[in-house]
Amino acid sequence: MLYQRYRYSHWDGTQQIFDIDASEVMDALSDDLLQNGDVMRALRELFRNGMENRDGSQMPSLRQLMEQLKNQRRQQLQQSNLDSVVDDLKERLENILKTEREGIQARLDDAASQPEPDDAAGKEQHRSLNQLLRQRAEHNWTVSMTFPTIWEGRSRG
Structure with a gap:
């Protein structure tokens, strides 16, 4: 049996810390000494x-x-190895999210720098497309900002 089961209870002074006392050890040693x-x-x-x-x-x-x-050592090494894997995944995720946020901002900047068309129908279409782009960008930005919170909650649980 590799693992013994222990039962813990409130200390009342009657418990023995070690199950084997010195006289028992000496008895066992003397028996073996007499035999050999x-x-x-x-x-x-x-x-x-x-x-x-x-x-x-x-x-x-x-x-x-x-x-x-x-x-116990093997278990601790496995745990620390898993921790390093999780840390690596978190770092990769942060890089992906940073790239996504930069891409969103670049698309918004590109849309803002485009000139408006001269005709009324073109202006209306341009405004509605810019509004749609801003809404999608805002949604994607919000998702990218809340994702690390979701990730951290899952990795702890």
């Missing part, structure tokens, strides 16, 4: 296999603890 006669081997076995206390709960081995650390 080697203190270093007894310690290695304790670190390699962990130990079980009187209640039957298992103290994780060093290998299990290392595996847990590797998994």
Whole structure:
């Protein structure tokens, strides 16, 4: 089992912080020492296999603890990698929106610089086209200004 389940409760002073006390560790070491006669081997076995206390709960081995650390590190690296991808996408989106806004402004400037026709029908058509262009430009500008807000809301959720 790589992950143990923990239950948290309000501290009332009766909880034991460590499930295994020193006498249990010494008992486990002395049993192994009596069987094999080697203190270093007894310690290695304790670190390699962990130990079980009187209640039957298992103290994780060093290998299990290392595996847990590797998994946590892998998860953190994946998370930071995803963060950099999102940051890159945000930057690209900002560049696209900037280009769009510049294009809208350029179209408005071009329309404003065109001379009006001399005849009345041409003037009316020119005004209505300019008005339509301004309405579309205003709509597109509004969309381009609200899009980053929408993007940020989705990336957080």
